[in-house]
Amino acid sequence: MRKMKLPQGVGQVYKLKGTRRNPYIVRKTIGFEEVNGKKKQIIKTIGYAKTYQDGFNMLMSYNSDLVKNPNETKVVVTPECKYKFKDIFDKWSKDFFPTTSKSTMNGYNAAFKGFVGIHNKLFATLKTRDYERIIADSGKNYSTIRKMKFLLNMLYKFALKNEYVDKNYAELVDISKYSNKNPNKRDREKFSKEDINKIWAMPESDSKTITLMLLYTGTRVSELLDLKKKDVNLKERYFNVVESKTAAGIRVVPICKKIYPYFESWMNRNDNELLFENKNHDPLLYRFFRDNYYEEINELLGTNHLIHDTRHTFISMCTEKSMNETVLKKIVGHANAQSLTERVYTHFDASFLVEAVDVLD
Structure with missing residues (x-):
């Protein structure tokens, strides 16, 4: 179909720059707002199309729907609903973030970035189809998509409470079709004996020592990086995990003799509250460890191990040494794998656990 100049008020279909799966954008002016004393158009992106013909058909279909529902073309922008998507996020996060954990904040910030295409759109003009279109084009896995929908629900709950909108368009967003979508999923792969050797x-480095400490304790990386010196008992060779994602994760973790020197070295390195620090003498955060320390080990080995592979490897090494199954569950904090009897009645002295892990070589 030959491109044509469409009559005023019908909308626009034009091609975007770059290589895109759907290069044609379909837009329409749906209202006006006053900004600094000047009238400004409110432009709605209806969708994206593979060809001009498809875009034209999409626009005509949209206009046809407006004939049936003429009120949708009349957008009245009150001072309260002049806020853009990013403004609503900023207002909501200012109230919510001080009440939650850092990891939760990071999750919602990441979800917010997924909506970058509508950050500057007026929140009150966005509809369910706008969000579904963003999600469909995001390429994210299901875990991230679910977090994006969680964020939308939180924003609408906030906006409804403050009367910025009168309807929750997030509740109708359907993400069920993405439930099996996880393009980034990788199977766990234990470190080989050759890799460990x-x-x-x-050469001695922080990258080496912390990776070995993970490999020979079986702790989750967050449990190790959050470890405080007061919870480490060098004399008895164990440490206490006092914060974990599960109740069974609160436990005693033995320090085998093979990595004891590394714990001793970190304990005596500085006067900080936490056991570990980064190269700038600040607390060693997960992202910094992953991107700077752990990736260095992967590069030197020529591997692509996930950090959780260290925990998987520890369990495998203990199993190969015929460690008692109940003892192993206690050490790694596996709640779901323990029977009721194991969870309630089985208690081990720290020295017994230390003796159990000393078989590792």
């Missing part, structure tokens, strides 16, 4: 042979 290569790590031991590496």
